[in-house]
Amino acid sequence: MSVKFRKLALIGIGLIGSSIALAARRQGLAEVIAISTRKSETLEEARALNLGDIYTLDAVEAVRGADLVILCTPVGAYEGVIKTIAGALEPGAILSDVGSVKAHVVKVVGPHVPEGVSFIPGHPIAGTEHSGPSAGFPELFAGRWCVLTPAADVPAAQVDKLVGFWEAMGSHVECMDAAHHDMVLAITSHIPHLIAYNIVGTVADLETATQSEVIKFSASGFRDFTRIAASDPVMWRDVFLTNKEAVLEMLGRFLEDLSVLQRAVRTGDGPALEAMFARTRAIRRSIISAGQETAAADFGRPHEAPPAPAAPLFVREHGGGDDA
């Protein structure tokens, strides 16, 4: 299905907003792209990056005449934004967002959405640890999932239109209930981030001497956590403020399991440790075969070549192959 929007309004222009702008333009999904943000420095950055067609600090101006409005600010700002723009939303427009939690968004935004506007919350499950308008790139959503959580009374044609928009940017789209989304994301995203932030914080508290060694030897596992823990702090604050119940539930399960593992370490229970470590490989394989991950070792991180030897150190007298 070909998707055409007259005017796409992006309220907020961080990593996700800027990636939508770039992808939508590349795919020709909107005649005009209007960008609104609260800070003038950010707006100027977006303008310098040539992300859209209209740049304004006034969200109302951005929204006026738009048939697709996407909230791309941190979730904590949504309530203020919807109160500001509600009166300017056009009948027939689609209002969506990109927040990492959905039930909370339905709760704070829903009541302000005027009659005739289709509110379809969304969550593109894509991102990097970088933030801000310059972090965006048009391939960000390609091959990634986007979850939509439309209420039952939203016209199917409007949902189809938004599905088409995301598909055109390369996403796979799935519709589900907002509460279910929040529970699944709690374990796939929110708890991993909480834990990553936590362990990096534990290291930040170590004595200075040890800390510099931790940085030096971080390639042994820790550095993967630091990538996750480098994500936008305000966005993540809002996630934990707005998906509290699901996060605490999943954190409880995680901690129960960790107690079992801790006990196995304390008692030196080798068979239990090995069994727990062996069963997790199957999950990794499923993720790779589901196309959600590269099978390349170490995420395909670059490994530099070692320096060439200055001169042959030996005359090789035996058989055997050359450099493998």
Place this chain on the structure above:
Amino acid sequence: MSVKFRKLALIGIGLIGSSIALAARRQGLAEVIAISTRKSETLEEARALNLGDIYTLDAVEAVRGADLVILCTPVGAYEGVIKTIAGALEPGAILSDVGSVKAHVVKVVGPHVPEGVSFIPGHPIAGTEHSGPSAGFPELFAGRWCVLTPAADVPAAQVDKLVGFWEAMGSHVECMDAAHHDMVLAITSHIPHLIAYNIVGTVADLETATQSEVIKFSASGFRDFTRIAASDPVMWRDVFLTNKEAVLEMLGRFLEDLSVLQRAVRTGDGPALEAMFARTRAIRRSIISAGQETAAADFGRPHEAPPAPAAPLFVREHGGGDDA
């Protein structure tokens, strides 16, 4: 300093052993490379990959005449191996290893090392989630640290020779006390692995329907943990059996911090959450500037391009740039 060994014996030929074999051959660091392993399938795999010059199931044969012997089996096998090979070790030879824990290795291997043999435990801080002889590649150690923990009575010339060996394979080398190594690695490596195994285990316990969604939406953070949790289960069992004290100490600190974070989520303490999430970025930056990580977004993981649009959807009438 140019390093020359007459015969390098590798006991065990997994990811690390095979990478040493490939790097040592490429850099011309040994006249002969002898490979010994317990299982004949593994030995035949090593032979098919042309990793060495001599292949044997008999560790004693591999060690005989070797001036550098490196234990590359899981740490749990060391005691058996040293008892087997002790009598065949040549005076003047260097005995080293690649295990992830060091105090335990000193304790179980040290007493069996004959007079005249220099025992210099080692730990190349490098690896991927893959294991087995076919997982090795000669660049694995390039730009990575290798820690050596020589006892005070080992001749400096022997330490220098082993340092030169690792440097020739591209490593940076640091010598330190075995107990200190174990403490630093507990937080940079062992705890991250324990946590990653744990959260993947928590997911493995979810109902089947939710689990398939977790796999689908794993790109949101979880998949990074599954990579770490795909590492060799036997190796990691041995790490936790042999570095118990340091692991439990660091796990205690981690859990204390997690309680604080959990409480901030429960009480909805936004400023505390944001402050905790903000301070971890500095550590990431240090790791990148220390050359231990790529600054590329998402580890440089491949992002596919979205499909090209079938046809232009709009005639663009306004100004503005092309695809950015």
